[in-house]
Amino acid sequence: MSKSNEEFEGRKKIEGTLLNTDYFLxxxxxxxxxxxxxxxxxxxxxxxxxxxxxxxEIKDNERIEGIVKELEKIRNDEKNKEHYVTKCEFVKRxxxxxxxxxxxxxxxxxxxxxxxxxxxxxxxxxxxxxxYDIPFAFRYLLDKGLSCFNDYSVSVEEKNExxxxxxxxxxxxxxxxxxxxxxxxxxxxxxxxxxxxxxxPEKDPILMISIYGEKLKKILIAGSGKDTEMIExxxxxxxxxxxxxxxxxxxQPAIIFGYNSDSFDMSYIARRTExxxxxxxxxxxxxxxxxxxxxxxxxxxxIDLYRYIRIAGGRGLNLENYSLDEVANKIxxxxxNDLNPLELSxxxxxxxxxxxxxxxxxxxxxxxxxxxxxxxxxxxxSELSRLICLSPEDVCRMSFSQLVEWYxxxxxxxxxxxxxxxxxxxxxxERRKRRFEGAFVFQPTPGLYDNIVVFDFRSLYPSIIAxxxxxxxxxTNKECExxxxxxxxxxxxxxxxxxxxxxxxxxxILKQRREVKARLKKDLDEHEKSLLKAREQGLKTLANSMYxxxxxxxxxxxxxxxxxxxxxxxxxxIKDVISKANKEGFHVIYSDTDSIFITLKDKTKEExxxxxxxxxxxxxxEMELEYEGFYKRGIFVFAKSFDKGAKKRYALIDEDxxxxxxxxxxxxxxxxxxxxxxxMGVLRRMLxxxxxxxxxxxxxxxxxxxRKGEVDFxxxxxxxxxxKNINSYANISPHVAAAKRAIEKRGKIGAGSIISYIVxxxxxxxxxxxxxxxxxxxxxxxxxxxxxxxxxxxIIPAVESIFKTVGIDIESALKSKxxxxxxxGFYSD
DNA sequence: TACGGGCGGGG
DNA sequence: GTGTACGCCCGTA
Numbered sequence: 144m145s146k147s148n149e150e151f152e153g154r155k156k157i158e159g160t161l162l163n164t165d166y167f168l169x170x171x172x173x174x175x176x177x178x179x180x181x182x183x184x185x186x187x188x189x190x191x192x193x194x195x196x197x198x199x200e201i202k203d204n205e206r207i208e209g210i211v212k213e214l215e216k217i218r219n220d221e222k223n224k225e226h227y228v229t230k231c232e233f234v235k236r237x238x239x240x241x242x243x244x245x246x247x248x249x250x251x252x253x254x255x256x257x258x259x260x261x262x263x264x265x266x267x268x269x270x271x272x273x274x275y276d277i278p279f280a281f282r283y284l285l286d287k288g289l290s291c292f293n294d295y296s297v298s299v300e301e302k303n304e305x306x307x308x309x310x311x312x313x314x315x316x317x318x319x320x321x322x323x324x325x326x327x328x329x330x331x332x333x334x335x336x337x338x339x340x341x342x343x344p345e346k347d348p349i350l351m352i353s354i355y356g357e358k359l360k361k362i363l364i365a366g367s368g369k370d371t372e373m374i375e376x377x378x379x380x381x382x383x384x385x386x387x388x389x390x391x392x393x394x395q396p397a398i399i400f401g402y403n404s405d406s407f408d409m410s411y412i413a414r415r416t417e418x419x420x421x422x423x424x425x426x427x428x429x430x431x432x433x434x435x436x437x438x439x440x441x442x443x444x445x446i447d448l449y450r451y452i453r454i455a456g457g458r459g460l461n462l463e464n465y466s467l468d469e470v471a472n473k474i475x476x477x478x479x480n481d482l483n484p485l486e487l488s489x490x491x492x493x494x495x496x497x498x499x500x501x502x503x504x505x506x507x508x509x510x511x512x513x514x515x516x517x518x519x520x521x522x523x524x525s526e527l528s529r530l531i532c533l534s535p536e537d538v539c540r541m542s543f544s545q546l547v548e549w550y551x552x553x554x555x556x557x558x559x560x561x562x563x564x565x566x567x568x569x570x571x572x573e574r575r576k577r578r579f580e581g582a583f584v585f586q587p588t589p590g591l592y593d594n595i596v597v598f599d600f601r602s603l604y605p606s607i608i609a610x611x612x613x614x615x616x617x618x619t620n621k622e623c624e625x626x627x628x629x630x631x632x633x634x635x636x637x638x639x640x641x642x643x644x645x646x647x648x649x650x651x652i653l654k655q656r657r658e659v660k661a662r663l664k665k666d667l668d669e670h671e672k673s674l675l676k677a678r679e680q681g682l683k684t685l686a687n688s689m690y691x692x693x694x695x696x697x698x699x700x701x702x703x704x705x706x707x708x709x710x711x712x713x714x715x716x717i718k719d720v721i722s723k724a725n726k727e728g729f730h731v732i733y734s735d736t737d738s739i740f741i742t743l744k745d746k747t748k749e750e751x752x753x754x755x756x757x758x759x760x761x762x763x764x765e766m767e768l769e770y771e772g773f774y775k776r777g778i779f780v781f782a783k784s785f786d787k788g789a790k791k792r793y794a795l796i797d798e799d800x801x802x803x804x805x806x807x808x809x810x811x812x813x814x815x816x817x818x819x820x821x822x823m824g825v826l827r828r829m830l831x832x833x834x835x836x837x838x839x840x841x842x843x844x845x846x847x848x849x850r851k852g853e854v855d856f857x858x859x860x861x862x863x864x865x866x867k868n869i870n871s872y873a874n875i876s877p878h879v880a881a882a883k884r885a886i887e888k889r890g891k892i893g894a895g896s897i898i899s900y901i902v903x904x905x906x907x908x909x910x911x912x913x914x915x916x917x918x919x920x921x922x923x924x925x926x927x928x929x930x931x932x933x934x935x936x937x938i939i940p941a942v943e944s945i946f947k948t949v950g951i952d953i954e955s956a957l958k959s960k961x962x963x964x965x966x967x968g969f970y971s972d
Numbered sequence: 973t974a975c976g977g978g979c980g981g982g983g
Numbered sequence: 984g985t986g987t988a989c990g991c992c993c994g995t996a
Contacts, residue, residue, distance in 0.1 A: 195985065256985040276985050334983050342983055350983095407982035435988065449981050454988075465981060484983050542988060565986090 154309060157186060157297045160323055161289060162397050163444055163534035164280040166253065171225070173253050175283050177308065178397075178442055179297070180325040185395045187442065188299055190308040193283050194229070195253040197260060197275040198236065198561065199246040205268035207233075207246070213266050214248055219259055226255035228263075237560040239616045240641065245273070245561070253279040273561050277552070284532050285556040287311070292529040324670075325397030325444075327521070328356040329514030332408045333506050336488045344414035348380045350491055351503055352387050352412075353510035359394060360511075362503040363387060368496050374503055381419045384412065388423045391443075398535070399440065400517035402467045402509070403449040405540075409438035437540060444535045446524065448516050451539040455546075455684065456520050471512040474519060478512070480505040522677035530681055543688035544695045550685055551700055554648045563615075563699040574696035579707035580631075583714040585721065585734035587779040587793070589948045591833060592732055594743040595795060596751045597771040600716065602653065603737035605686040607712045608705075609650040610763035614643020615693075615702040629708045630715035637708070645700060649689050653765065656682040713737070720758055720768060727754055733779060735791060738771065748773060772797060776830045780944040792944075796830035817858040818937035821845050825942045835949040839956060842942060846934055846957070852925035859928055860899040860920050877902070880914040888919060902932045 159179030166175045175190040199214070201207060211231045218227040232247040248263060250256055260275045277285070284290065289311065298310040335347045352363045360373055365380040377383035391399075401408045416423065438445055448456075453465050460473055472478040482505045490498035527538045531546060532553045538546065555562050566574065600606070607613065611627040617637045619626065626636035637643070642650070659679045663672065692698055694706035713736065720739055721731050729751070733740040743751070751770065758768045774795040792806035807822065821842065828838035848854060863878035881900030900917040904927060918927060939953060946953045 197985075250985095253985060260985085274985080278984080278986055282985070332983085336983055339983080347983080401982095403981040406980090411982090437987080447981095450988090453980075467981080487983080537986090540988080545986095545988085 154298050154300050157299055160294050161291050163291055166279050180397050185397055188306045188308050194249050195256050195279055196247050196249045197256050198273040199248055200270045202268050202270040210268040217259055217262050226258040227251050290529050290532045291534050292525040327398035327400055327517055328354050328396045329400045329510045329517055330354055331506055331509040331513055333484055333487055336485055339485055344411050349415055351506050353507040355510035355514045362507050384416055384421055398444045398446060400446050400448055400513050402513045405436050405438050405447040405450060410436050439536055446539050454542055471516060475515045480508050522673045523680055526677040526681045544692045547685060547688045547692040548699055555644060560644060565699055571696040577703050581710055582736035583717050587733040589779050589781045591778050591949055592742050593776055595740055595774040595777045597738060597740050598755060598768050599738035599771045601767045601769050602686060603713055604690040604709050605649050605653060606765040607709050608646055608689060609653055610765040611712060612637045612639055612643055612646045613705050613708055614645035615700045617643035618704045629711050631711040634711060635704055649686055652682050652686045776833055778829055778948060780948045794826050815859055815861050815937050818941045821938050822941040825945055835951055849930045849933055856923040859901045862899045877914045877917050881917045885919055902929045903927045904929045
């Protein structure tokens, strides 16, 4: 049928990106609503042609007609709500390895599923019920094979000014480069604070709200003043909130970004709106939880970046904490303005317009960095959303295990396999107690090594799952010929055919990832590149989370035997490589989980590469040992209080002089900069020339400088976070003492702020506790800081194990050269 | 050593 | 609403 014909029949076609879905009830019947982002903005389309259901497994040898008759009689009316079974249909599903017929029990409305599930389960002849806890909007996407952030062409019919869905079809033509990106805004609020320990919407009003979008930069203030292009003085809070809804309604952003906005901004706005009796049709908040709040806004994708970054997005970014300032600095290179938001209340009381405007700018800056963080993370969120078939506001609040689970639910649905039920809480509790042996770590012999080659298995755990058909339904305890047998004895095995759901999913993820990586090698524009990178990351996340998911006690596809087997295969393969390497005359110095470190000695790099090739010929198809790199030197240090090498604590230097450090605590906040710097300096000198004496000379020079007062005081600062009100600390630790001192000198310091202090010499000569000797950075002078504290408590511990590794006892080395100076035993704490 | 409870971010 | 985070740190028995 041609396009004009369709239009002639009262239909029209809309092309757009699916953003999210929801549903509501009209005359007791569920109506799905789909929100699309199109060239003309946001469009809402309804579909009232989808019914809620659950699946029933029938007991063997039961007469199916009799059961259907019973099921169709089920009715349970409560509190003005009627719940009943409308009809039954027969469907084929795979359960475990078996194909069976199930009864699809269709009910009158979504909430009838939980309302009736108990009665249905107890009906005579019913063995088990399934898929009774799948959210309705997700069920719709699954059954229709739709996914958020995909592009669709939709035929719609206009009915009572509503657009009703008639046909929907994916448009494959739009590749990532052409994909439209939805418009978004960032939001941030500032509130009045009457008591800093307890900020509640019941007593403290919102003072200002900032909205930041590509073309929108606005600060609304709940007071009176002179408007500017950016600042709108709304008179009072009620008018300000009404104005906020008006702006959002006019702007129609697809996405609203906030930072900690589930717990704070959005729930605060929702609560104040309620308290002030503001009527608004534009925005509907749905606080959908009892514990930690989740605020959903109907028709908008509200994304709380704090949650996303905390759970998923912030991995591997070396964040000290998840404050907006820290996160924004690390990710987009700019942070919050230097202003204490608590002081806004004072400015407000004093009606200090100039100061209030300063805070307004501060407020907008927060909305701006929130928006920019959102822009940065939207590709990952949208790609995960596409991959898993969930709305962006759902994926951004999920843990890795949940992401994996929803992905498997999608895959199961595509394969017409039954989605297993969640475990009861007792079952989860029992599962939690089960342990198994983890990864293999080779205890290194401490020392400095030359010419190190590192190999590692590419995606070791995922590739093991893929190549041994490890899946919940393929595990078997029986002896079988056509099986992958777990290397550890009496741990069963996995049948080779058919491919299990978990294994098949991961195989597919790995394949997709290889394809994306191949595409990324081509010359692409920035937009497409960022989307493909995000997809690649999303696939990696899913693949790497599968192993943990199998052992996760609340997983639907939980499989203790599978997780145990993955670890067992991993140990088997890595040990196999180690023994083969040793047999070939390589010297293995270290190995951890999926990597192997060898020293070349009389071998060449080429021989190493040949060795890897040989190993790969013998490995299963999905598995691969990779040549990771060559390092000209490496140091493996002693473990604290052990006479053996520490696992996971080493440093390597490559041929370009870049140092790769593992396990040295160089990034801890409560270490002074000087300790970190000297540790790094010592490591560098050891690794560059392989000469410990040079490192020792460097250390002595640095210690000499500390003694002479030739240090940058900034390097002496120790930073610790004040987590609660300063008066509620029972023990006065150094940072609390510092905070008290700072309050005396500079005024209030709230919970959550980071306090910096420096340890000073005793003034009385009595050697008091550190907490009695802390000073603030601005008080520090050449003579005031305690050089012995820094040398013994900050420098020595940082380098001690490094020197011990090369046979230098740092205490005696320093003592002998510093003649009279006794370094240790001097200090008691 | 096990566990129970609270916190994180936000103002 | 066909779904209820989670991992860490602290104090206490």
